[in-house]
Structure formats: structure tokens, C-alpha cells
Amino acid sequence: MTASSTAAAPRRPIRPAGYALVRAGRASFLLHRRAAGTAAVLTALLAAGCLASLCIGESFVSPSDVLDVVLGRPSSQELVVGTLRLPRLTVGLLVGAAFGVAGALIQTVARNPLASPDIIGVTQGASALTVGAMTFGITSYTVLPYLSVAGGVLAAGLVHLFAWRGGLHATRFVLIGIGCAVALRSVTHLFLTKGDYLVAQQAQVWMTGSLNGRGWAEAAPLGRALLVLLPCVLWAARAQRTVSLDDDTATALGIRLGRTRLGLVAVGVVLASMATGAAGPVDFVALLAPQIARRLARTAQIPLLCSALLGALVVVLGDLLARKIFAPTELPVGVLTAAVGAPYLIWLIVRGHRVRGRAAGGNA
Secondary structure (H helix, E strand, O other): OOHHHHHHOOOOOOOOOOEEEEEEOOEEEEEEHHHHHHHHHHHHHHHHHHHHHHHOOOOOOOHHHHHHHHOOOOOOOHHHHHHHHHHHHHHHHHHHHHHHHHHHHHHHHHOOOOOOOOOOOHHHHHHHHHHHHHHOOOOOOOOHHHHHHHHHHHHHHHHHHHHOOOOOOHHHHHHHHHHHHHHHHHHHHHHHHHOOHHHHHHHHHHHOOOOOOOOHHHHHHHHHHHHHHHHHHHHHHHHHHHHOOOHHHHHHOOOOHHHHHHHHHHHHHHHHHHHHHHHOOOOOHHHHHHHHHHHHHOOOOOOHHHHHHHHHHHHHHHHHHHHHOOOOOOOOHHHHHHHHHHHHHHHHHHHHHHHHHHHHHHHO
16 A cells, blocks of 8 residues: 555544444534433333323323323313323423433532432522422412522522632532531421411422422423523533543643533532422432433433433332322322432442442552
């Protein structure tokens, strides 16, 4: 082979193992094969879970009738499916997806699987301000979600203020977040004791994280917020790669790491707060979904799409089981997610101690 033919040979793009090069016109991007396959499987499971949620209830509705209502065809089950079950399912999907993405972003910045919104006080801040507003007679679901965002942002700012010591250490961030969460939960209970009895009962049910009675009035603000934040989430999926770098490498590459981290946390806090305002603090979804998604996809960063799909799947299936386990009594979905998430949290803590113990033994 001559030198000229060698120079004329086309250069093939180098791509990491496990990735596929996808071309769309002049644009091209790398696609993680296992993450894409995981997302496809989760999408299929979520579709099956949504169909089951719409079919199963006090009365069974056939899948064909469900499809007729969803597609806008005339059906005798319009009241049951279109008015009662479909809005509730929509809220569950949006809430689960929002919690999944929020947990992924905050865990990425903190580099700690324990740093989820319901552990570090974000959802507790949203709950405190929302319950306080309900105590003073503000019960409109067109206002409460925005108050939840304000409470979540204030709580996140409080945690950041106390945790920042020339940098954001992951362990200090989580521990101070847990302390703030306990304090904010006490404030919430104080509001409950000072408020009207009926309002306190309503707030107590809301605090368990329930989709019972949720409809389009709760889905609309959350849907609009997710639509507005979609460009931010797309940016966050790309920015995750830079945040995973160590500080020295990121600085050498000219990356403004502080601003990127602040942006990722801000998106996560707003998503978690909006989800809390719509359905209450559905505990441990933001903790479970990102870590399970990462283990399934086996990626370096937490995959946001898989986290969103898994969060939605956990909430939809949890709500279905909560409605049927003790039927006709309906449990709040937050009770079921807490029953699953609490043992998982304990396992994460024990596993972290074991890993650190082995690392200390190896260094010795």
C-alpha cells in the first residue's frame, strides 16, 4: 500500500466499547447499547403497568375498552377510565418520572447514593411550606405546587449554607441534609397541631404521598413544569459527564464546575418540589430509581431516561398494589414505597461501611 492511498483512506471515528454511533442527517451521537436496551424494556414494562392500572379497580375494565377511551373513541367506560383512573395514572407517571430524574441529578452532584431529595430535606421543606399554607386556608392545587417549589428551594439553600466549607463534601452534605430534614419535619408537625382538625386530616393524608383523588388539576401544573424544564433536563444529561470528572481535571479543561453543579442541583430541587406538591412526599422513589437504573444499564453516569422510566414504573405499580392489597381500603402509595425503600436504604448504608472497611484494610 502506497503512502498516498494510506492518506486517502477514510478515518473511522473512535468510539468507546459498548457504544454505537448513531447518525441523523449531518448530526451523530454515541448511544450506550445496554442503556438503550434497558430503556426499551422499562418502556414496555411501564406500558403494561399503565394498562393494568387502568383495567384493575373496584370493577374490571377490558383492555379494549381502555384503549377506546385513551384513543378518544366512544365507550361506556368513559366515566371510570377517562374521569377517574386516567388522571390519577397521569399524575403517578409525572410524579415518578420527576422524582427519578431529581434523585439522579442530586446523587450525581453529591457523588453519594444516599443524597436523594427525601433524605437531604428537599421534600421536607416542600412539605413544611405546603402544610403551613394549608393550615392557613390555602388549599387550591393551582397554588400549592408553587409553594412546594419555594419550600424545596429554601430547604436546599439551607442545606447548602451549612454544608459548604470551602467545598461540598459528600458525607457532610448528606449528614447536614438529614439533620435539616428532621428539623423541617418537626415544623410540619407543629403546623398540623396548630391547624384546623379537618385541614390537619387532609394534610396528614397528603404527607403520606397519595394519588387518591388526584386529577387533571394536579397533573396540569406538574406537566407544564416538566415541559418547561425539558431543555434543562436535556442539558443536564450532557452536563453529567463533566460533573463526574475530578475538580483538577475539570478546571484544566476550562469547565466551570461550580456553576454546572449548581444548575444540576437547581433542576433536581425544582423537579422534586413540584412532584411533592402534586402528590405529597412519595418517599424513597428518588433514592431507589437512579441506583437501580444505573445497575441495570451499567453506565458510568446515572442514566436520566432510565431513572425517569423506573421512577414512573415504581409509582404506577406501587399505586396499583396499594389499591388492591387491602381492598376496598386504599393505602397511600407512599406507604408502599417506604416499605420497600427503607430496607434498601439500610442496605446502602451497610454496604458503604463494608466497602470503606475493605478499602481501609487494603491500604493498611
